[in-house]
Amino acid sequence: MLIAGTEVFGTGGKVRAIDPSTGDELEPAFGHGGADEVDRACAAAREAFPAYRGLPDAKRAELLERIADRIESLGDALIERAHRETGLPVARLTGERGRTTGQLRLFAEVVREGSWAGVRVDPALPDRKPLPRSDIRQRKIPLGPVAVFGASNFPLAFSVAGGDTAAALAAGCPVVVKGHDAHPGTSELVARAVTGAVADLGLPPGTFSLLFGSGPDLGIRLVTDPRIQAVGFTGSRSGGLAIVAAAQARPQPIPVYAEMSSTNPVFLLPGALAERGAEIADGFVASLTLGSGQFCTNPGLVLAVDGPDLRAFLEAAGAAVAASRATTMLTPNIARSYADGVAALSAHPAVEVLARGAETDLPNACQPALLATDADSFTSDVALQQEVFGACSLVVRCRDAAQVRAVAEGLEGQLTATVHAADGDRAEAAELLPVLELKAGRILFNGWPTGVEVGHAMVHGGPFPATSDSRTTSVGTLAIERFLRPVAYQDVPASLLPSAIADRG
Numbered sequence: 001m002l003i004a005g006t007e008v009f010g011t012g013g014k015v016r017a018i019d020p021s022t023g024d025e026l027e028p029a030f031g032h033g034g035a036d037e038v039d040r041a042c043a044a045a046r047e048a049f050p051a052y053r054g055l056p057d058a059k060r061a062e063l064l065e066r067i068a069d070r071i072e073s074l075g076d077a078l079i080e081r082a083h084r085e086t087g088l089p090v091a092r093l094t095g096e097r098g099r100t101t102g103q104l105r106l107f108a109e110v111v112r113e114g115s116w117a118g119v120r121v122d123p124a125l126p127d128r129k130p131l132p133r134s135d136i137r138q139r140k141i142p143l144g145p146v147a148v149f150g151a152s153n154f155p156l157a158f159s160v161a162g163g164d165t166a167a168a169l170a171a172g173c174p175v176v177v178k179g180h181d182a183h184p185g186t187s188e189l190v191a192r193a194v195t196g197a198v199a200d201l202g203l204p205p206g207t208f209s210l211l212f213g214s215g216p217d218l219g220i221r222l223v224t225d226p227r228i229q230a231v232g233f234t235g236s237r238s239g240g241l242a243i244v245a246a247a248q249a250r251p252q253p254i255p256v257y258a259e260m261s262s263t264n265p266v267f268l269l270p271g272a273l274a275e276r277g278a279e280i281a282d283g284f285v286a287s288l289t290l291g292s293g294q295f296c297t298n299p300g301l302v303l304a305v306d307g308p309d310l311r312a313f314l315e316a317a318g319a320a321v322a323a324s325r326a327t328t329m330l331t332p333n334i335a336r337s338y339a340d341g342v343a344a345l346s347a348h349p350a351v352e353v354l355a356r357g358a359e360t361d362l363p364n365a366c367q368p369a370l371l372a373t374d375a376d377s378f379t380s381d382v383a384l385q386q387e388v389f390g391a392c393s394l395v396v397r398c399r400d401a402a403q404v405r406a407v408a409e410g411l412e413g414q415l416t417a418t419v420h421a422a423d424g425d426r427a428e429a430a431e432l433l434p435v436l437e438l439k440a441g442r443i444l445f446n447g448w449p450t451g452v453e454v455g456h457a458m459v460h461g462g463p464f465p466a467t468s469d470s471r472t473t474s475v476g477t478l479a480i481e482r483f484l485r486p487v488a489y490q491d492v493p494a495s496l497l498p499s500a501i502a503d504r505g
Contacts, residue, residue, distance in 0.1 A: 001033055001212055002191045004044035005198065005205035008037060010212060015181045020087040020335070020364040021328045030184040032213040038221045044206025045145035045174035046227040051204050053142045053172035059201065061108035064169060066200055067161055068101035070193035078189050082155045085183040087328035087364070092291065093156070100156040103163055103454045103475075107170040110477045116140070116170070117500045118486060134491045137501040140484035142172035143255075144229030147222045149243070150180040150187060151234035152330050153294045159183070160190040160210060163454075163474055164232030164257075171483035174207045176228070178219055182331045184212060220246045223256075230483055233258040234296070234474065237387075237465050244468050257482050258468040259461070261387045262415040263394075264297050264449050267404065267436075268304035268313065269429060271422030272446070277309055280420055281316035284393075285324065285368075287448035289357075292327045292366040293391030294334070296460075297416050297449040300387060303375075303404050306397040314372065314395060318355035321370045326360035329390065335364035338390035342369045345388065350377035354395070366390045375403050379410055401428050405435055413463025413470065414440040416449035439463060441473065 001008040010031025017026040052060075071078070082093045110116055117139045124135035146168040150159035157163065160177050168175050179187035191210035198207045211218060219239075223231055223246045231247060233240055233256065240258035247256045272280065287299050304310045329335040346353050350373050357368035368391040375398040378384050384394065398404045408417075417440035421429045429445075436443050441462030452460050452475050460475035461467045467474075472482050489501060497503075 001037060001210055002188070002195050003037060003041045003209045003211070004048075005195050008033070008040075010034070010037065013214065015184060015212065017085040017182065017184055018332060019084050020331055021362065023332070023363040026084060026185065030188075030212050033211045033218055034213065035221060037211055037213070038218060038225060041176045041209035041211055042145065042222070042225040042227040044209060045176055046206070048174045048204030048206030049144055052174055052207050055172070055203075057111050057114060060170060060172065061111040063197055063201055063203065064104045064108040064111070064166060066197035067194050068104040070197050071097065071101055071161060071190060074189055074193060078186065081189060082183060082186040085186055086155055086330050088155075088291070088330070096154060096156045099454060100161060103157070104161065104166050106454060106477060107166045107480065110480065111170050114500065116480050116484070118484070119501050121501065124491075137489045137492070137497065138486055139489075139498060139500050140481070140486050143483050143485055144173060145227055146173045146175050146483055147228045147231045148175055148177045149219065149231070149233040149235060150177060152180050152182045152334065153291075153296070154234075155180070155183040155186045156190065158234045160187045161194055163479055164234075165194075167479040168230075168232065168483045169207075171480050173230070173483045174204075176209045176211065176222065178222060179210055179212050181212065216242070219243065223247050224250055226250070226252065229254055231256040231258070232474065232482070235260070237261040240468060255482070256468050257472065257474060259296060259415070259474055260467065261465045262296060262462065263300040263385070263387050264414055264416045264418070265301040265303055265408070265411060266299045266418040267408070267420070267432060268302060268310070269419065269421040269425035270305055270307075270309065271424035272420040273304065273309035273313055275422050277313040278316045281313050281320060283448055285317055285320035287450045288321075288393050289324050289327070289368050289391045290450045292329050293368070294330055294389065295450050297452065298391065299418065299449060300393050302393060302395040303398060303407055304395070305400055305404060310397065314354055318370055321355040321357055321368050324357040324368045324391075326357055326362065326365040326367045328362065329364050329366045332364050334389065335366065338366055338388060338392070341388035341390070342392050345371055345384070345392070345394065348373075348381075348384065350374065350381070351384070351394070357391070368392070371395065372397060375399065375407050379407060385412065401431075405432060408432065408435045408439065411439055413466045415460060415462045415466045416440055416442045416444060418444045418447065418449055420446055441466065441470065
């Protein structure tokens with residue numbers, strides 16, 4: 001662990017990463033921290049906060065860029081360790097490193113540009129009748145130290161120096177990261193890059209810390225520490241809800257931005273199926289199996305009106321799934337959970353198994369699965385509506401367009417909703433779109449949800465249980481607003497006004 005720039009070796013339980021492609025444990029062992037380590041990290045973050053939030057914008061931007069430079073300077077060692085700990089392909093991890101450093105630099109641009117401060121000014125109107133108006137100015141300020149939980153499925157982009165950390169540091173908040181036990185070596189390497197960047201610029205060492213520890217113990221202790229003022233989390237619904245409950249039970253509740261669960265429904269409208277059903281089937285299976293189905297946005301649910309065109313689509317998709325090879329999943333626990341989830345769905349009396357991917361003797365492998373049911377069974381049994389994390393998708397056959405919309409209206413909140421439509425489907429799509437606006441954070445037409453662009457307009461969020469707070473995003477520059485709050489300054493003397501809201505000239 002790295003607490004305020006100091007190496008700390010935990011005295012609690014130990015964890016070793018596992019190479020999921022072989023099942024072998026990797027060296028070294030990483031010691032878990034406990035109450036003392038949480039206290040040290042949170043105390044250091046609180047001590048760093050006044051100085052860090054008071055930095056000029058250019059200095060915080062420089063920190064983000066320096067972190068990106070140091071991550072890149074780790075070179076092949078970072079990619080090789082992440083590959084061994086996750087089983088993810090080297091090409092995928094190389095791209096993820098680029099995304100990680102790219103979003104750090106994007107946030108640096110936003111910090112320098114300044115609009116993140118949300119400045120608003122209502123100038124004084126002393127002659128207004130019947131009452132004068134005061135001079136009122138608003139800006140946003142950082143909340144305070146932020147706890148970030150690393151994700152299992154993105155060891156770089158949603159982990160130690162991922163989007164949550166980048167957004168919090170950009171906002172002016174020190175960060176305490178709980179590294180994920182699935183990739184502790186990767187986490188330590190990246191944490192050393194962050195700590196080195198903090199030291200390079202002479203910033204308070206408590207600006208960043210990395211902890212390891214048992215999730216239910218250290219994680220809850222971290223969330224309930226009174227010095228922590230917000231939480232970023234990506235993981236399971238059960239884990240996210242436990243964190244939300246702990247944060248809300250504090251004497252001072254704090255916001256938790258938890259990304260948790262999504263089946264990412266795909267709606268295949270009749271015209272699109274008739275015109276390009278085989279093409280859609282190829283794209284669907286590619287998106288479903290990408291990364292062993294371990295993205296937050298793999299399409300785990302398909303809805304369409306039953307008929308010859310849907311049956312042709314299912315035949316093509318089934319053939320593509322059957323030809324798909326089994327691939328390694330991130331951890332043994334994730335692989336077991338996937339196998340159990342597919343087995344439970346396959347055993348359901350209303351579910352038909354359309355296709356399974358190639359079998360393998362490799363450990364911790366994901367064998368893709370394509371299943372089907374009817375809309376009446378789907379809506380009447382909540383067990384059919386749960387996410388199976390991995391390359392498994394359930395097709396729901398509907399009687400007509402009205403039933404497609406009815407099923408959509410009954411869905412839980414989602415990260416994404418995808419519509420495949422032809423020109424002749426415009427009227428039906430127009431009726432479906434308002435339903436999807438209430439269900440998803442991102443709506444796509446004629447594309448696939450895997451692959452989340454990091455930009456200004458992106459929303460990676462959505463209604464519960466996709467996230468615990470649907471008003472924001474964990475990807476893109478809007479993410480910085482999660483760690484800010486507005487303050488109004490009324491009739492404050494000009495000499496005391498913060499520079500962001502002071503008069504120019």
